Amino acid sequence: xxxxxxLAPFLTGIMAFFLSRSSGRALLVLTGAxxxxxxxxxxxxxxxxxxxxxxxxxxxxxxxxxxxxxxxxLIAIYSTGYLKAAEIKSEHIFTGSMLIFLATMTMVxxxxxxxxxxxxxxxxxLASAPLIYTHRTKASLEATWKYVLICSVGIAMALLGxxxxxxxxxxxxxxxxxxxSALTSVAKQLDPMWLKTGFVxxxxxxxxxxxxxPMHTWLPDAHSEAPxxxxxxxxxxxxxxxYLGIFKTNKIMHAAGLGDFSSTxxxxxxxxxxxxxxxxxxxxxxxxxxxxxxxxxxxxxxxxGTGIGGIGAFGAIICLIHHSLIKSSLFLTSGNMLLxxxxxxIEKTGRMAKLMPKSFVAFFGGFAGISGFPPFGIFIGELxxxxxxxxxxxxxxxxxFILSLCVIFAGFANQVMKISxxxxxxxxxxxxxxxxxxxxxxxxxxxxxxxxxxxxxxxxQTIIDAVANIGGGY
Amino acid sequence: MTHPVDTxxxxxxxxxxxxxxxxxxxxxxxxxxxxxxxxxxxxxxxGHEMTGGGLLFTMVxxxxxxxxxxxxxxxxxxxxxxxxxVEPIIGYHASLFAGLVLIVAAFVVSYKLDVPLIMKxxxxxxxxxxxxxxxxxxLIARRNAIAMVxxxxxxxxxxxxxxxxxxTRAHHIVEFGILLDVLAGVMVMAIILQNIKQKFxxxxxxxxxxxxx
Numbered sequence: 001x002x003x004x005x006x007l008a009p010f011l012t013g014i015m016a017f018f019l020s021r022s023s024g025r026a027l028l029v030l031t032g033a034x035x036x037x038x039x040x041x042x043x044x045x046x047x048x049x050x051x052x053x054x055x056x057x058x059x060x061x062x063x064x065x066x067x068x069x070x071x072x073x074l075i076a077i078y079s080t081g082y083l084k085a086a087e088i089k090s091e092h093i094f095t096g097s098m099l100i101f102l103a104t105m106t107m108v109x110x111x112x113x114x115x116x117x118x119x120x121x122x123x124x125x126l127a128s129a130p131l132i133y134t135h136r137t138k139a140s141l142e143a144t145w146k147y148v149l150i151c152s153v154g155i156a157m158a159l160l161g162x163x164x165x166x167x168x169x170x171x172x173x174x175x176x177x178x179x180x181s182a183l184t185s186v187a188k189q190l191d192p193m194w195l196k197t198g199f200v201x202x203x204x205x206x207x208x209x210x211x212x213x214p215m216h217t218w219l220p221d222a223h224s225e226a227p228x229x230x231x232x233x234x235x236x237x238x239x240x241x242x243y244l245g246i247f248k249t250n251k252i253m254h255a256a257g258l259g260d261f262s263s264t265x266x267x268x269x270x271x272x273x274x275x276x277x278x279x280x281x282x283x284x285x286x287x288x289x290x291x292x293x294x295x296x297x298x299x300x301x302x303x304x305g306t307g308i309g310g311i312g313a314f315g316a317i318i319c320l321i322h323h324s325l326i327k328s329s330l331f332l333t334s335g336n337m338l339l340x341x342x343x344x345x346i347e348k349t350g351r352m353a354k355l356m357p358k359s360f361v362a363f364f365g366g367f368a369g370i371s372g373f374p375p376f377g378i379f380i381g382e383l384x385x386x387x388x389x390x391x392x393x394x395x396x397x398x399x400x401f402i403l404s405l406c407v408i409f410a411g412f413a414n415q416v417m418k419i420s421x422x423x424x425x426x427x428x429x430x431x432x433x434x435x436x437x438x439x440x441x442x443x444x445x446x447x448x449x450x451x452x453x454x455x456x457x458x459x460x461q462t463i464i465d466a467v468a469n470i471g472g473g474y
Numbered sequence: 475m476t477h478p479v480d481t482x483x484x485x486x487x488x489x490x491x492x493x494x495x496x497x498x499x500x501x502x503x504x505x506x507x508x509x510x511x512x513x514x515x516x517x518x519x520x521g522h523e524m525t526g527g528g529l530l531f532t533m534v535x536x537x538x539x540x541x542x543x544x545x546x547x548x549x550x551x552x553x554x555x556x557x558x559x560v561e562p563i564i565g566y567h568a569s570l571f572a573g574l575v576l577i578v579a580a581f582v583v584s585y586k587l588d589v590p591l592i593m594k595x596x597x598x599x600x601x602x603x604x605x606x607x608x609x610x611x612x613l614i615a616r617r618n619a620i621a622m623v624x625x626x627x628x629x630x631x632x633x634x635x636x637x638x639x640x641x642t643r644a645h646h647i648v649e650f651g652i653l654l655d656v657l658a659g660v661m662v663m664a665i666i667l668q669n670i671k672q673k674f675x676x677x678x679x680x681x682x683x684x685x686x687x
Contacts, residue, residue, distance in 0.1 A: 054648075113648065115649075115651070115652060116648060118652070119648070119651040119652055119654075122655040122659065123658075126655070126658050126662050129662050129666075133666075138673050138674065138684070139684060139685060141666070141670060141673055142684060142685055143685060144666055145619070145666050145670065145679075145682060146682070146685075148662055148663060148666060149613075149622065149623075149626065149663070152626060152659050152663075153610075153626060153629065156626075156629055156633060159633055159652070160606075160633050163640060167589065167640045170640065171589075220685075221685040225685075
């Protein structure tokens, strides 16, 4: 069943390269629906993989998988409307790459073998590169080049780190599979020096892909130059995939009794990312780049929460889920704005509340959610992280954390007010707001709100299982 | 006594110095291809007997790292690079000097590390570290996009050598997956290089500086 989940989008992706525009769009939605259905089935049944050495159904993998599936389905629906309006030249490459990208991300969530995880994450880079170059402009080419080179080099570091972990096994005379679950159970016997070295390299490698500062330089370029459905996928789920690699290695570290070492690294880089995002958001002139920096910020929050551990780790997973839902909705809305105003600059926008009322609702709702207003999940997640930080005595870093969040909120709010209410030179909007281009955003935001008031038991239990090892839970 | 593998590894070390000193892309690509060949044949010299699958995998690695990857970049150079200079940010003499310092440092580090080796070769770990770090150095010290891709390939070669040195638990399927990823990565980069040439008319990364902050 797991294998079908990976293979189906891969095969339809290859098919999509040869299909016409309209059938390609239909295939995108159909595969999304099939993938979502199968993911839910896997969530309920928790089957065993056909190749248990390489793949396994883990709680953290399942969480990411369900988020990926849901997001992809909604983004596919949005894409049908977007592709009609945007007139992309080589649309078959876009749809094909989207589907293969989905296949590689599914593989990441199901990987249990350390090297297979690496293969899958590198494959996501390669599958998403054509998406960023969809518009065929000089700027998008530059973004693609930076993305492929920086991420490939970064991820090569993670490969080196994985090799060091096998070395830690050799020195510790451990005879086990090189998989995350097997290593977590024998973690105490691994050589601590090489395990630490391995973690550092894996952290730097996957941290590059996750967009943690100072390795984040590719992220704003790639997210702003890619067409909006692709940006939504990149920001909403690709970053989570890289985080999964760090999260699983962190589990081994905790099981080996080296949790303090990995936590410190996570906290420090988390804070650096949040502060870096704060400085860039304040003076941002383009709205998609602003959203991209907000992703850097949220990845920082998630890394910070994971480092805090305990209730903070629970908060981090909550933030992870809600960030995916809300940020992808924001990126989709930014697609409407780009088509409507014809420019990515904030100064060219304005009076969105009047000119594009439906998109405005999604945009403003998304803004409220992402900056941590109460009804949305990010608020709850951040609250848990702060409580966790105080409980573990991290008063000073918690102070910096809260202060940075305030700065980011101020910067973000300032820009959003300009976009929503300021006067504009744009007299009329170039698109009509079709249902397919606003409802996916509403659905994403609604899911986020529903999950705040009603967290199903099975979802709650899965999150608790995922973070149990790093002292998670209440 | 000198291990037979040390002889070819010393040549690989020498090729690292040459690749730092060369100003021509075509020269650089030959050295990278040579390093690809050397790192792929090292498994032949590892003591224990090789299975049929192992032999096949080593041959495939040799073919991909030594021939297919360098050749694909060579074809790109043929098509796009009119100026075949590597466009250094750090000059050739300084690069050479850095290379020498790096080799010495690699030896010092590998003596300090207490790593169980699967064969008695003095040069294995120093060579692996040298190739890996030289690759990174190329990425920083050269402005030409093709030279940067070659730096990336060198880095991957170095990591592969580190992997074969340490790990006795080779899963050929997994290693093959990694190899395919690297190959696909180089292919994607080759396509991007051609597009850069079409859009900007040069493959100098100085033109790729419009996106900031």
